[in-house]
Amino acid sequence: MTLTGYEALFFWIFGLAAIFAALLTVMARNAVHSALFLISSLVSIAALFVLAGAEFIAGVQILVYVGGVMVLFLFVIMLVNVSAEERGREQIFNRQRQVTASLIFCFLLVAGVLSAVNKGYRGLKAQHPQQEAAVAPASPDGPSNATGSSVMTRDTERVGGSLYRYAALPFEIASVLLLVAIIGSVMLARTLKQEASADDVDPETLQEEIARDPELAKVEPQSE
Amino acid sequence: MTMLNSFIPALAFLFQEVEGGMLSQMKYAATHPDLSKFLVIGALLFIIGVAGVLTRRNIIVIFMSIELILNAANLNFVAFSRYLQETGSMNAVAGQIFTVFVIVVAAAEAAIGLGIVIALYRNKETIWVDEIDLLKW
Numbered sequence: 001m002t003l004t005g006y007e008a009l010f011f012w013i014f015g016l017a018a019i020f021a022a023l024l025t026v027m028a029r030n031a032v033h034s035a036l037f038l039i040s041s042l043v044s045i046a047a048l049f050v051l052a053g054a055e056f057i058a059g060v061q062i063l064v065y066v067g068g069v070m071v072l073f074l075f076v077i078m079l080v081n082v083s084a085e086e087r088g089r090e091q092i093f094n095r096q097r098q099v100t101a102s103l104i105f106c107f108l109l110v111a112g113v114l115s116a117v118n119k120g121y122r123g124l125k126a127q128h129p130q131q132e133a134a135v136a137p138a139s140p141d142g143p144s145n146a147t148g149s150s151v152m153t154r155d156t157e158r159v160g161g162s163l164y165r166y167a168a169l170p171f172e173i174a175s176v177l178l179l180v181a182i183i184g185s186v187m188l189a190r191t192l193k194q195e196a197s198a199d200d201v202d203p204e205t206l207q208e209e210i211a212r213d214p215e216l217a218k219v220e221p222q223s224e
Numbered sequence: 225m226t227m228l229n230s231f232i233p234a235l236a237f238l239f240q241e242v243e244g245g246m247l248s249q250m251k252y253a254a255t256h257p258d259l260s261k262f263l264v265i266g267a268l269l270f271i272i273g274v275a276g277v278l279t280r281r282n283i284i285v286i287f288m289s290i291e292l293i294l295n296a297a298n299l300n301f302v303a304f305s306r307y308l309q310e311t312g313s314m315n316a317v318a319g320q321i322f323t324v325f326v327i328v329v330a331a332a333e334a335a336i337g338l339g340i341v342i343a344l345y346r347n348k349e350t351i352w353v354d355e356i357d358l359l360k361w
Contacts, residue, residue, distance in 0.1 A: 003258070008257050
């Protein structure tokens with residue numbers, strides 16, 4: 001897989017954008033800024049997916065991550081309202097020693113991963129020596145794209161087909177996982193009042209809490 | 225004149241060296257990014273995510289760093305999927321399918337994690353992870 005021409009240019013633009021946006025995500029003081037930088041990083045990665053010929057995954061990335069998960073993040077940032085703490089002189093990183101240790105660890109990880117990529121890629125090239133010459137994508141029967149340097153793939157069709165045949169069981173398990181996640185997050189985010197009205201609190205705990213907050217005693221358990 | 229005659233081949237040799245030398249190799253690598261460049265970008269995103277998890281105090285930013293780590297893995301999956309498509313492998317889209325499942329699990333993880341954050345904030349009034357030490361002995 002060698003990108004040429006405009007694809008190479010866009011690869012570098014979006015790759016560097018993804019890395020810098022990721023750095024700013026980690027460095028930003030305000031959590032809302034972090035979320036916005038993470039959105040730009042995710043969009044750049046979606047562009048890299050398009051360059052790698054995975055249009056469907058790029059669409060899913062934009063829809064699910066940027067449209068769903070990041071909106072959820074922004075809602076939670078709004079709910080916990082940390083702006084007062086952020087404006088103060090509150091430290092955003094851990095203490096000096098922990099940061100130093102983790103950065104040393106990260107540099108070692110960088111060195112290890114990069115050398116592994118280098119070595120492994122050389123071995124891969126030795127295994128498929130004709131890769132350099134092969135520039136034609138898998139399905140040349142689709143319409144050509146605007147730059148003319150490559151053609152659109154039938155990627156979505158193949159992914160959809162394999163998703164329902166080759167990966168049918170994991171697909172069903174994923175749907176159950178999402179159901180569990182929905183129910184779990186609803187259960188986790190209930191207030192004590194909501195728990196009391198669903199008659200789902202330990203009686204001793206409820207008595208303690210009523211001593212602190214008399215309002216709770218008025219909540220009647222609703223039975224359906 | 226004889227000096228010039230011997231000079232020109234030397235210059236030609238020198239330029240030839242430059243042509244096939246390290247500089248032009250680097251230029252070729254930069255204008256023809258391949259699988260290894262995708263892997264390097266994925267590795268850098270992964271490391272940035274790990275650094276974020278290890279150094280930040282804000283639990284929401286830690287969750288965002290975890291999303292970065294998952295995306296770095298996705299980038300590798302997609303790049304290898306493209307690579308295998310060109311070698312003519314039968315199951316080349318498996319990488320993309322795996323990416324779909326990673327995105328599903330990431331969405332579930334974000335929902336549960338943020339639910340925990342809200343419950344935690346309601347009880348402890350803090351989102352700094354070094355102040356959440358209920359299980360610490």
